[in-house]
Amino acid sequence: MTSVPVKEIALGVESFGDEDAPLVLLAGGTTMLSWPDALCARLAAGGRRVVRYDLRDSGESTTADPEAPAYTLRDLAADAAGLVDALGGGPAHLAGIGVGGMVAQVAALDHPGAFCALTLAGTRPVAPGPPDDDLPDHDGATMGRLFARPMPDWTDREAVADFVAAGAEILGDDPVAARATAARIWDRTPGTAAPVQTANQLGMVFARLDCAPRWRERLPAIEVPTLVVHGRRNRFFPVGNGEALAREIPGARLLVLDEAATAIPDTAADEVADAMLTLGRP
Known part of the structure; x- marks a missing residue:
């Protein structure tokens, strides 16, 4: 892992595969570890240069004030395009998961020349907050259980890992895998202050971003595969959100993982990688 300067900030990155191969850029949601190792390795084995990266205020990327971020969703989209330039591998296949999928949508719309393909995983076509009337919202009972829990002691690595694992179980994800990832994220987090930890572990900084203007109505302008x-089983962004994206982006392919919730499980890495590697082929 290292960091790459992009304009006035630095973005934490990790690379897999041949540096001369076509670039696949994986936007974290919010950290790069939202993208499982198994999927990165499978994409690299398929002849791609894979670079996963941390969004601002997470991991090895520039951390300022997660409680009052001085940047917008469109700045995060510009970061993705700037990273392609810095890496010298454009146009790139851009993939975003969760909130990173929102970044990826806006990046593809605002910087079309930087990207040749787009993968959107476990995300939706509108910003954090109440969704449009035709989109399913977070499952109420699940959110009630998730947010009723007291926050952990953010200075205690094991307590944080346990907290995240319990949340993953509520969401329908693998708690064992989530616990291991949470411990890795804790190790990479620059400090134990609660706002910084919640930005890394829970992505709470994203709810404080300026995400205007809306981009859903622009989705038909996306021209890349x-x-x-x-x-x-995604209870955070129910599957109707993915179905809406696939309807509104011309020619988009929808891959529904029957046994998955919010995370991409290692058992689905081959299926997702194969779909990404063949994107755009007849």
Whole structure:
């Protein structure tokens, strides 16, 4: 892992595969570890240069004030395009998961020349907050259980890992895998202050971003081959959100993972990688 300067900030990155191969850029949601190792390795084995990266205020990327971010969603989209330039591998296949999928949508719309393909995993076509009337919202009972829990002691690595694992179980994800990832994220987090930890572990900084203007109405302007990946058991962004993306982006392919929730499980890495590697082929 290292960091790459992009304009006035630095973005934490990790690379897999041949540096001369076509570039696949994986936007974190919010950290790069939202993208499982198994999927990165499978894409690299398929002849791609894979670079996963941390969004601002997470991981090895520039951290300022997660409680009052001085940047917008469109700045995060510009970061993705700037990273392609810095890496020298454009145009790139851009993939975003969760909130990173929102970044990826806006990046593809605002910087079309930087990207040749798009993968959107476990995300939706509108910003954090109440969704449009035709989109399913977070499952109420699940959110009630998730947010009723007291926050952990953010200075205690094991307590944080346990907290995240319990949340993953509520969401329908693998708690063992989530616990291991949370411990890795804790190790990479620059400090134990609660706002910084919640930005890394829970992505709470994203709810404080200026995400205007809306971009959903612009989705038909996306011209690159697009794959939408969504877990059928996703209770945070129910599958109807992925179905809407696939309808509104011309020619998009929808891949529903029947046994997945919010995370891409290692058991689905081959299926997702194969779909990404063949994106755009007849």
